[in-house]
Amino acid sequence: MDMITGLSLSVCVWFSKGMPSPPAPSPRVSAIIPANDFPHVLHVLPKTPQGFDRASQSCWWLSATVTLWLPCAEGPLRCEELWDQGNGESDKVFPEWSALSALLALTQRAGGVIRWPQSVSQSLGTGVADSIYGITAVHAMVCPCVNGAERVESLMSELLLLACALLSWIITCQSGPWRPCTDLLQLDLLSRVLPGTGTAQDGIHIVQSRGSRGFQFSRSPQLFSFPASQLFVNCNFFPAEFSIVVTLKIPQITPEKSEYIFTLLDGDSDELILGLRLSQNNLHFLQKGHGRKKRTTFKAVGLDDNRWHTVVLAVTGHYTILTVDCGRPLELVLESPFTDDLDTTGSTFFIASRRRWNGLFSGLIRQLVLLPGSDATSRICPSSEPRLSALSVPQALLHLPIKPSSTDLPLHPYEAEVRVTAGVSPPCGHSEEGQLWFSTLKKGLFLCDGIVWLTMLQVKEKLDYVEDHQDLFTSSETFDIEVFHIPSVGLFIATANRDSNLGSGIYKWTDGKFERYQNISTYDAQAWQYFTVGKKKFLVVANCRSKDAGDQEQSVIYKWSSRKLKFIHYQTLNTHSARDWEAFNIQDETFLAVANHRQGERNHNIDSVIYKWNPVTQFFEVNQTIPTAGAYDWEFFTIGPYYFLVVANTFNGRSTVIDSTIYIWLGGMFQSYQSITTFGAIDWEMFQIENRVFLAVANSQMLTEEGKIQYSINSTIYELSMASQTFIKFQDIETNSALDWEYFTVGDDKFLVVANSYDGTSYSLNSVIYRWQGYEGFVPVHRLRTNGCRDWEFFNTTDGSYLIYSSARAALSKVLKLRTI
Numbered sequence: 001m002d003m004i005t006g007l008s009l010s011v012c013v014w015f016s017k018g019m020p021s022p023p024a025p026s027p028r029v030s031a032i033i034p035a036n037d038f039p040h041v042l043h044v045l046p047k048t049p050q051g052f053d054r055a056s057q058s059c060w061w062l063s064a065t066v067t068l069w070l071p072c073a074e075g076p077l078r079c080e081e082l083w084d085q086g087n088g089e090s091d092k093v094f095p096e097w098s099a100l101s102a103l104l105a106l107t108q109r110a111g112g113v114i115r116w117p118q119s120v121s122q123s124l125g126t127g128v129a130d131s132i133y134g135i136t137a138v139h140a141m142v143c144p145c146v147n148g149a150e151r152v153e154s155l156m157s158e159l160l161l162l163a164c165a166l167l168s169w170i171i172t173c174q175s176g177p178w179r180p181c182t183d184l185l186q187l188d189l190l191s192r193v194l195p196g197t198g199t200a201q202d203g204i205h206i207v208q209s210r211g212s213r214g215f216q217f218s219r220s221p222q223l224f225s226f227p228a229s230q231l232f233v234n235c236n237f238f239p240a241e242f243s244i245v246v247t248l249k250i251p252q253i254t255p256e257k258s259e260y261i262f263t264l265l266d267g268d269s270d271e272l273i274l275g276l277r278l279s280q281n282n283l284h285f286l287q288k289g290h291g292r293k294k295r296t297t298f299k300a301v302g303l304d305d306n307r308w309h310t311v312v313l314a315v316t317g318h319y320t321i322l323t324v325d326c327g328r329p330l331e332l333v334l335e336s337p338f339t340d341d342l343d344t345t346g347s348t349f350f351i352a353s354r355r356r357w358n359g360l361f362s363g364l365i366r367q368l369v370l371l372p373g374s375d376a377t378s379r380i381c382p383s384s385e386p387r388l389s390a391l392s393v394p395q396a397l398l399h400l401p402i403k404p405s406s407t408d409l410p411l412h413p414y415e416a417e418v419r420v421t422a423g424v425s426p427p428c429g430h431s432e433e434g435q436l437w438f439s440t441l442k443k444g445l446f447l448c449d450g451i452v453w454l455t456m457l458q459v460k461e462k463l464d465y466v467e468d469h470q471d472l473f474t475s476s477e478t479f480d481i482e483v484f485h486i487p488s489v490g491l492f493i494a495t496a497n498r499d500s501n502l503g504s505g506i507y508k509w510t511d512g513k514f515e516r517y518q519n520i521s522t523y524d525a526q527a528w529q530y531f532t533v534g535k536k537k538f539l540v541v542a543n544c545r546s547k548d549a550g551d552q553e554q555s556v557i558y559k560w561s562s563r564k565l566k567f568i569h570y571q572t573l574n575t576h577s578a579r580d581w582e583a584f585n586i587q588d589e590t591f592l593a594v595a596n597h598r599q600g601e602r603n604h605n606i607d608s609v610i611y612k613w614n615p616v617t618q619f620f621e622v623n624q625t626i627p628t629a630g631a632y633d634w635e636f637f638t639i640g641p642y643y644f645l646v647v648a649n650t651f652n653g654r655s656t657v658i659d660s661t662i663y664i665w666l667g668g669m670f671q672s673y674q675s676i677t678t679f680g681a682i683d684w685e686m687f688q689i690e691n692r693v694f695l696a697v698a699n700s701q702m703l704t705e706e707g708k709i710q711y712s713i714n715s716t717i718y719e720l721s722m723a724s725q726t727f728i729k730f731q732d733i734e735t736n737s738a739l740d741w742e743y744f745t746v747g748d749d750k751f752l753v754v755a756n757s758y759d760g761t762s763y764s765l766n767s768v769i770y771r772w773q774g775y776e777g778f779v780p781v782h783r784l785r786t787n788g789c790r791d792w793e794f795f796n797t798t799d800g801s802y803l804i805y806s807s808a809r810a811a812l813s814k815v816l817k818l819r820t821i
Helices: 079-086 098-109 118-124 148-172
Strands: 006-016 027-034 059-069 135-142 204-209 212-217 225-227 242-249 258-265 272-279 282-288 293-298 309-316 319-324 330-333 348-351 364-372 414-416 420-422 436-439 444-448 453-458 463-473 478-486 490-497 504-510 513-520 525-533 536-543 554-561 566-574 578-586 589-596 605-614 619-629 631-639 642-649 657-666 669-679 681-689 692-699 712-721 726-736 738-746 749-756 764-772 778-787 789-797 800-807 812-820
Touching: 212 242, 258 364, 282 309, 293 330, 463 513, 463 778, 463 800, 478 536, 478 800, 490 536, 490 789, 513 566, 525 589, 536 589, 566 619, 578 642, 589 619, 589 642, 619 642, 619 669, 631 692, 642 669, 642 681, 642 692, 669 692, 669 726, 681 749, 692 726, 692 749, 726 749, 738 789, 738 800, 749 778, 749 789, 764 789, 778 800, 778 812
Parallel strands: 204 414, 420 436, 478 525, 478 789, 525 578, 578 631, 631 681, 681 738
Antiparallel strands: 006 027, 006 059, 059 135, 204 212, 212 364, 225 348, 242 309, 242 364, 258 272, 258 348, 272 282, 282 293, 309 319, 319 330, 436 444, 444 453, 463 812, 478 490, 490 504, 490 525, 504 513, 525 536, 536 554, 536 578, 554 566, 578 589, 589 605, 589 631, 605 619, 631 642, 642 657, 657 669, 681 692, 692 712, 692 738, 712 726, 738 749, 749 764, 764 778, 789 800, 800 812
């Protein structure tokens, strides 16, 4: 017998009149000193227990139990079972009785008696405590009836001294110094499954992502394991208090899937003793309980977002505390405390799995540390990089790999977590940061910085000429075209067609041209808008008329069905001769703004409406109304941290020479920022050239209050002045009832194309492409013959760059290809 693993002291106090048998005691004080805690923890006993009456002559009962917990290969057993194993020869097993004798003397001085458990007294007879291998227990009940309160108070004070004496005896009287199951230092679990110096191991790769490195596991989970005996060298029990530190990065997990960070399994079976598991947005702490498995779940922790996170999970008694990226701790209270006798004999740690392929961790792990006896949060927080706070990171991840001098393989396969995407422009957001895009169209390589694609290498193209590519026959005249791309499905356009009987069409780009894909019932459709809310994909149409004469006009939102591969009806909204929809996001909230043109035939001065997506009801609801005058278009844009929305006001019932207004988002709503006089404004187009911000307005006609009307007038480009913080006139361009501007780039060149629709006598006009010439502004470079041109859209495919325009005079739209040199 080489050590004692713990001591427990409990005291129960009660009283009764006379000398009856004592009632069932209720504990008043309990001091428990397990091996991992003493001599640091000792609850001080009160000198006067609650309810004591010093003047009372009642009998005051006191029950004291002192237990020494000793190591045993079979684990802690009851003293009766151990006594039977010792065959009654207790003095040969445990001869050190000095501390136990102190308790006997204490009870005798108090006038009490020693009462042993019945089964033990039958075996021992003499009252000497049993101490065979696992447990030594002394149980005394004292009943002082004279001056009971004072004696019990004195006795409890002496019990406190006795506990201290027992602790001193444990430390000094044993054959060797006390040792915990572990050395109480951090235990790097991750390093124990890495190959040794000068060797390589299949299935473990160093991957760099977002500037930091982690290990990726891709082979049999059996390779990434080690016996628990490597950690718990002094005994086989898992620490009663501990914390786990893990730094990881993992993409979003599907709802039906879960992945393991580590597990501790019993022997050769699959029975789980302890583990840490991730599911979509949740972290689960798993443990083996008494007769059943326990799971503690931290919900909505957001660890599976493809970003680095450092997590500290601290376990102590009834409490499990989670700290993510040095943020505010999240505490859960357990039904029962974490067990202090979790036996790890013959068990095995598995890193990144539960022994099986199913549940193998698919992300990166940078550190995985077990810290017995304390919460590691204070050791790594606060931190200048809270997502990468380090307690113990393997050395292989801290330095750049060194190219071997010979033909030997490097210790760890090394790669950068970079994917190269070809084809049309993929999304560029936080989850794509660091990814590459190779564009055959732009003949270049681009890097996503988390916001935009940055040019790495590119062959500079220049626009040479424009040629006919496709005549797209539509069901009727087309007022608007919306180009959009559905990932893994393809490139589409939606045409807003006039004829209510024939509806509007959706076309898909197939083999280098657009082919009809779906038809949707619309009523004098004026515009389409494609947008997303999370993973949901929507199209909303602006209907100018009602289905039946006299009914309320309604615009409709359609949702893409990934099962049916088409758009289906989702929500209907009341509108008034709607001309346009604009979808935008502000601080992760989605909005829709409708341009209401008029109510009835004459009332143009009405409210346009901004709707906001309600994530609870999953529908759009009215958020704000804004007074407008014959509104035709909304344009949303951002400048730095500010959000803007500009309306194209066309007609106030008397004149088209009216103000259009720019609004800024302040205090949770849009407020007027600047008014600009426009002339039958139909469209706004915002664009940036380097650090300069521009707004171009398409003026359609100048109708004065005297009834004079002009179609050949100037449309204007405004530039944001940083000095005045307002938009000021930059350039006037003569147009003929301009209905649309479209900004696009080819190589390093920037272009604007205008939709000229009518000059007062003819609809067959030249629409013009203008090229940015710096100080000269925009200059005309190409004139394109159009008929009642209503809208322009620019798009790219793997085959090149294109322009498409719609005609408000004929059921024919044209696709034009941009030829470059």
